[in-house]
Amino acid sequence: MATPTTPPKKVVLAYSGGLDTSIILKWLQTEFGCEVVTFTADLGQGEELEPARAKALKMGIKEENIFIEDLREDFVRDYVFPMFRANAVYEGVYLLGTSIARPLIAKRQIEIAQAVGADAVCHGATGKGNDQVRFELGYYALQPDIRVIAPWRDWDFKGRSDLIKFAEEHGIPVPADKRGEAPFSVDANLLHTSSEGKALEDPAVETPDFVYQRTVSPEEAPDTPEYITIQFEKGDPVAINNEAMSPATLLTKLNEYGGKHGIGRLDLLENRFVGMKSRGMYETPGGTILLTAHRGIEQAALDKGAAHLKDELMPKYAELIYNGFWWSPEREMLQAAIDASQRYVTGEVRLKLYKGNTILVGRSSPYSLYSEKIVTFEDDRGAYDQKDAEGFIKLNALRLRLLAGRDKEAGRN
Amino acid sequence: MATPTTPPKKVVLAYSGGLDTSIILKWLQTEFGCEVVTFTADLGQGEELEPARAKALKMGIKEENIFIEDLREDFVRDYVFPMFRANAVYEGVYLLGTSIARPLIAKRQIEIAQAVGADAVCHGATGKGNDQVRFELGYYALQPDIRVIAPWRDWDFKGRSDLIKFAEEHGIPVPADKRGEAPFSVDANLLHTSSEGKALEDPAVETPDFVYQRTVSPEEAPDTPEYITIQFEKGDPVAINNEAMSPATLLTKLNEYGGKHGIGRLDLLENRFVGMKSRGMYETPGGTILLTAHRGIEQAALDKGAAHLKDELMPKYAELIYNGFWWSPEREMLQAAIDASQRYVTGEVRLKLYKGNTILVGRSSPYSLYSEKIVTFEDDRGAYDQKDAEGFIKLNALRLRLLAGRDKEAGRN
Amino acid sequence: MATPTTPPKKVVLAYSGGLDTSIILKWLQTEFGCEVVTFTADLGQGEELEPARAKALKMGIKEENIFIEDLREDFVRDYVFPMFRANAVYEGVYLLGTSIARPLIAKRQIEIAQAVGADAVCHGATGKGNDQVRFELGYYALQPDIRVIAPWRDWDFKGRSDLIKFAEEHGIPVPADKRGEAPFSVDANLLHTSSEGKALEDPAVETPDFVYQRTVSPEEAPDTPEYITIQFEKGDPVAINNEAMSPATLLTKLNEYGGKHGIGRLDLLENRFVGMKSRGMYETPGGTILLTAHRGIEQAALDKGAAHLKDELMPKYAELIYNGFWWSPEREMLQAAIDASQRYVTGEVRLKLYKGNTILVGRSSPYSLYSEKIVTFEDDRGAYDQKDAEGFIKLNALRLRLLAGRDKEAGRN
Amino acid sequence: MATPTTPPKKVVLAYSGGLDTSIILKWLQTEFGCEVVTFTADLGQGEELEPARAKALKMGIKEENIFIEDLREDFVRDYVFPMFRANAVYEGVYLLGTSIARPLIAKRQIEIAQAVGADAVCHGATGKGNDQVRFELGYYALQPDIRVIAPWRDWDFKGRSDLIKFAEEHGIPVPADKRGEAPFSVDANLLHTSSEGKALEDPAVETPDFVYQRTVSPEEAPDTPEYITIQFEKGDPVAINNEAMSPATLLTKLNEYGGKHGIGRLDLLENRFVGMKSRGMYETPGGTILLTAHRGIEQAALDKGAAHLKDELMPKYAELIYNGFWWSPEREMLQAAIDASQRYVTGEVRLKLYKGNTILVGRSSPYSLYSEKIVTFEDDRGAYDQKDAEGFIKLNALRLRLLAGRDKEAGRN
Secondary structure: OOOOOOOOOEEEEEOOOOHHHHHHHHHHHHHHOOEEEEEEEEOOOOOOOHHHHHHHHHOOOOHHHEEEEEOHHHHHHHHHHHHHHOOOOEOOOEOOOOHHHHHHHHHHHHHHHHHHOOOEEEOOOOOOOOHHHHHHHHHHHHOOOOEEEOHHHHOOOOOHHHHHHHHHHOOOOOOHHHOOOOOOEEEEOOOOEEEEOHHHOOOOOOOOHHHOOOOOOHHHOOOOOEEEEEEEEOOEEEEEOOEEOOHHHHHHHHHHHHHHOOOOEEEEEEEOOOOOEEEEEEEOHHHHHHHHHHHHHHHHHOOHHHHHHHHHHHHHHHHHHHHOOOOOHHHHHHHHHHHHOOOOOOEEEEEEEEOOEEEEEEEEOOOOOOOHHHHOOOOOOOOOOOHHHHHHHHHHHHHHHHHHHHHHHOOOO | OOOOOOOOOEEEEEOOOOHHHHHHHHHHHHHHOOEEEEEEEEOOOOOOOHHHHHHHHHOOOOHHHEEEEEOHHHHHHHHHHHHHHOOOOEOOOEOOOOHHHHHHHHHHHHHHHHHHOOOEEEOOOOOOOOHHHHHHHHHHHHOOOOEEEOHHHHOOOOOHHHHHHHHHHOOOOOOHHHOOOOOOEEEEOOOOEEEEOHHHOOOOOOOOHHHOOOOOOHHHOOOOOEEEEEEEEOOEEEEEOOEEOOHHHHHHHHHHHHHHOOOOEEEEEEEOOOOOEEEEEEEOHHHHHHHHHHHHHHHHHOOHHHHHHHHHHHHHHHHHHHHOOOOOHHHHHHHHHHHHOOOOOOEEEEEEEEOOEEEEEEEEOOOOOOOHHHHOOOOOOOOOOHHHHHHHHHHHHHHHHHHHHHHHHOOOO | OOOOOOOOOEEEEEOOOOHHHHHHHHHHHHHHOOEEEEEEEEOOOOOOOHHHHHHHHHOOOOHHHEEEEEOHHHHHHHHHHHHHHOOOOEOOOEOOOOHHHHHHHHHHHHHHHHHHOOOEEEOOOOOOOOHHHHHHHHHHHHOOOOEEEOHHHHOOOOOHHHHHHHHHHOOOOOOHHHOOOOOOEEEEOOOOEEEEOHHHOOOOOOOOHHHOOOOOOHHHOOOOOEEEEEEEEOOEEEEEOOEEOOHHHHHHHHHHHHHHOOOOEEEEEEEOOOOOEEEEEEEOHHHHHHHHHHHHHHHHHOOHHHHHHHHHHHHHHHHHHHHOOOOOHHHHHHHHHHHHOOOOOOEEEEEEEEOOEEEEEEEEOOOOOOOHHHHOOOOOOOOOOOHHHHHHHHHHHHHHHHHHHHHHHOOOO | OOOOOOOOOEEEEEOOOOHHHHHHHHHHHHHHOOEEEEEEEEOOOOOOOHHHHHHHHHOOOOHHHEEEEEOHHHHHHHHHHHHHHOOOOEOOOEOOOOHHHHHHHHHHHHHHHHHHOOOEEEOOOOOOOOHHHHHHHHHHHHOOOOEEEOHHHHOOOOOHHHHHHHHHHOOOOOOHHHOOOOOOEEEEOOOOEEEEOHHHOOOOOOOOHHHOOOOOOHHHOOOOOEEEEEEEEOOEEEEEOOEEOOHHHHHHHHHHHHHHOOOOEEEEEEEOOOOOEEEEEEEOHHHHHHHHHHHHHHHHHOOHHHHHHHHHHHHHHHHHHHHOOOOOHHHHHHHHHHHHOOOOOOEEEEEEEEOOEEEEEEEEOOOOOOOHHHHOOOOOOOOOOOHHHHHHHHHHHHHHHHHHHHHHHOOOO
8 A cells, every 4th residue: 555656557537627627637647647537527516517528628538538427316315315314413513515425426436447447546635625535535445456646735836826837838728717816715516515715714704795606695585484395205305395306306406495595504613634623614505404304304203212312423423424434334334323213204394494594393294203192281081191200200310319318428518 | 218108397399479389389288288488589580579479478488488589690600501511402403491490490499498497399390291300300319318299290180170279269369361271381591481382282383473482583583683792711601792791691681682683493392301202492592692602612712522522422411401310420420521621612703693593703712723824725834744644544544445455355346 | 001990801921930920920810800821931041941831721821821932042043142243231241131031022922912812911020120121111112002010019918928828828839948038039041140139139248159050160160271263154153163053052052161161250239220229140151252252253354443333332232221122213223233334244263261261362254354464563565654654643633733732822731 | 743854953762771762762863963862761661770771871862861760650640540440441351551651651751852952752663553643642732843753654774684783883782582573562561561463463373371471371370269359549449458559559569469360361453543453462460450340349339320421431532542642632521521420439349369350249338329228129118119110111111102103003013
């Protein structure tokens, strides 16, 4: 596993078609003289992908070495939804929108590398962030002997101007707005858009409104609330307002609702895996609605023991995903536990969307564990014997009483 | 610890002055012929307490047996704030407003019982709820041989009409609106107001607006956002907009802000300790602001290791408080861990309040662990060596690579 | 779920054939005039079961109402082995031998009740112990509306002499040694024998040797060590010294090894679920060997992330089994996680048995994750790049350095 | 925090006086031309330290730059005992004997560096192990801008013969037995001796007896058991057989008992923090006795809630120490929780030591929570009302019954 001394022969590059990964593409060609295979995935970032093909062709990539794939359904079905079954939030609030996209990209890159016989993979993540870790842990977990190239850690460019110069020397078009420093860095997929860096680096200063890209502000949202229902089956949403939808379609629709109502903005100063704090702005409109909705249906259909165990496991599960350990045995173990709890998490929640708020106003389930007969203040006709509570309390108290007797004797009070 | 067969001689009753506890007071007198000591505490429920004195006197309670105390500062300083240091939420969302009031009431009841030489304590909680458990675990933990009287579990009244009849027979005034069934049951203190039962029992039906008592709806809240700052010292809030305040004053002020801006309503179908699901409506205006604010200052001033450990411990901590185990060694252990983390949780957060939203827009701390120098996308002049990331990733990946090699050999994929 | 007021019609009794459950059988007949169905299970307790049939017949039980079953294979395969996959120990040391037998008995009792149309089940556990909880939680979890009869909590007998008198009045033979107080109470199955109560109640006094029933003392064990190998497949033992065996046969064989070498005795002062401490003596000869063996094979074939997660989950898993929550969603969730980790826990361990010691002396696996090539002090030819360690340490240290800088500034030291 | 380009001026070296650290000492002098300060600590490794002084002097170290300190009492009192309060074991069995020594060495090295104005510290741990991490995390946590030199990662020596050649060239005496490869590597302190590497690298092969250095084998141990008592105060042992001793004296004495009776050997295939599995042989004679003893006194004097919380926290606490995070906020938080539980962990345990076995045979405490009155099978005169158990079970079963009813309806079975 030591660093190889010979150049790679064929590299699968995660290629967006943008300036930075175009520079990387060219750098791979010039630095190593290697064949480059480009992989461009649609995870719902909202950009046309075909221009990436044209650019790749223009930079001399062979037709058969250009992979452009629509992975939106895979992304939502196999990554986003399983994660939401866990009600996963990182550091109490973050819905892991960037983190959850990396395992799928890593997986497809490795699969393509195996298919085309490439000996290396390459990504465009910087050397200070979490994404480099997430990509590379994925690569290594799926292909232990793969060679990983991380240009931002390896090349000699000293700053943005060096990159621009390199681009110009190699005929890579540099958009006017990229000539100066971008005011901040953006990542997007079907689950969220994140913005960080540069203009946003002072965590004491409010994020300017122009940073947000897919939600209106609560102030600009409609003055009238909107009600929607979401239908769940076995822990996953399957329909909105009783209209069945595929996973990606459903999340897209939820994003529209959330974006319209100013839902899902987050300003976070978070702890990166690599040891520093960093400030990020996130927009997760549909995901924010989905989290409330999923907790809502669990309120009705999930047993207390299961629910509390899930709550206890969640922080570790979220941390694993954040840190890039999706492809690890412990994440799979936790997923097995979580999935085992969702069998009857089926039913409907009703939500009120209004100016930034997602308000759970009702939930019902054919498998509801709520029993009006038992909980009622009215005469329950013997469904619940209040005398039982005395014994329940007495035995729960027994150790505390023994303790109090002991402590009193010991002169604690 | 078996049930005693002789009647109690002197009972300290948690007495609100309302109809129900007045009936209990009289029932204690007639059932046991015992002396009754009333204890009425101001925890910020927003009611006059002096009428309770007049009522008690009228029912024959001796002047020296009437205890009326303003415990608002104790409540917030010694119970609410320690709990908020933990960012405690039950089942993902509930701020534990009822749960956290019970330990203090239990403690004072026991202290009064010890002071006046009473042999029993009595509360007015029903036999189906959590409060009976919380009161009684507190009693037993603080005075292991105390006798506990829980009239709702013990008496023979069959329904509300029996109670009304008993009240009338004993000259207890019955307010006109109590003659029929109350539409739901309400509990309030400085942290929150809860409403549950009866009209609210169908968890699929939206809570009618008249249930809410101390917050306007988001729709009715002002159209203009309001910004406030909260100053923290060692994990506790100490000032709003730089104006220093006592704990209870500060929470009262936050309640005003929250109430005005429609913040802190919650409709929850929760799991009770006694084994059933129940639906509650909560209003925690100031607490909701405080939770966001506390997490905000921790973002700046708390180390990742400490923050993540707190997140892992929190669900258990919240469950202990919900279940009534405030006075338990394990709650005290967790508190010791949490408190040990708050030494430098000092600084200021800035919040935007708007129509139900509490939006964290800035945080700063003299002890901030955020380093712009390290995190910057710009040249950091060697503060962080990006090459380190490669080694970090390689060793984190090592076990995954060994695993992948093994699994591949084993024919897993 | 209130207590029924009519007598049960048909009761399935967990019947051992001994004096106590014979008294219960008769008491059910005389107290309720009900039909009794006896269920006697062989879980490896080492007693003949046919005498139970004769006794039941003699007490008027109909032939078709007598169920005698050999459940040893079910017990070991479906309860003991799954539990050992978790390396479960309660309070650091107890192998849960009694706890794990109860779920199976409860399950069969309910299945028989459903088959014969019984409306109640009955067990012989006392009102102070854990077993009543384990039986009854099992009953209720498997048949929510079943009626449960717990004679020790319900009848009016005041002490042992009352019971003996009742037995004599009803022609139940009373063995001579049961006329006085038994010196202690014993429970046994294929996994363990427990002894508790009476003569053993002072936890400061060493247990007399005559208490132990299936192990020799270490002093009496052979002076020569014996080596055995155990072969595992997917987390379960399948062979000893390469001889394949069924689960019950294998555990029986391990018990012989352990019993012969004085292995598996435990003197424990434990915390019961019902709130008191109690002192128990346990002999788990085969299980003690199995725990060491299973940990041994996991050392070779289980990934660190999985192993550490298992260690973190284990105390809760063990507590659930101890408390009687085998048939709960949270135990099933944890089992799902644990089982998901065992796929490659296959291979062989070598053990040295000697005078109370089970010493792991070797482990090997076709799926071993141990790499001599990487770990070696010798030249590893690039398998591991020591330079990576620097980056690994630097980034793990980064937050600690920021913290130390902050604390120093804050004047902590 | 980037790698400095100028040589260090003054380096504090953790110096044992042995061949390897002597080579490092000389290498520092020749490589950097820097002043070297040697720090040699007595942590109970059982070697004379004064020869280290002579060697250092001979290699040109100034008198005032030689620090030789007896840290045995600090080690046991401030590191070993706090860790044993937690009953810490790594991966189920390892008592962390190496791990717990590193934080103290790191701390003293940094203190000396501060005292003498050194700009760097240096250790002799290799680049594959855990110790480099433990030392360096300690250094950085205590002095964030310290420069760390890890020769084994940095120098160009290719193997043992290069080192021997360097030693000879610089007049460093090479003991005859170090000329070939040492058969394995040894580390020792008052808590344990570890042996690993080389001859021990095959985890399937039994460790040869000559590896063990401070314990006899169980076979060679006395044929007669020996009984001892250990007295505890607030969680720490303070006396053996009622003879009060200082911490280090007490542990030394326990080591004698353990060593004599063949107690505390462990053959472990463990997971290193740096991602690989490695096989170690450990001898922890006194520590093994202490673990059993501490658990024993907790059985009597610690509440169940506290004990179970400790068991749940322990794996994480042990992992933190193993990984080198002693000087981290999260370890301190856990320590605060653990220490908060030990106030009444006072009393005496009685142990039987025999041929590898540490058998707990009795425990007593002035603060015992065990109540014979409550637990007794005999008539308890009302201390415990068995009827309470019914209510306790009924309410614990309530959610399982609702669940079973739901599942039955859903056709689960």
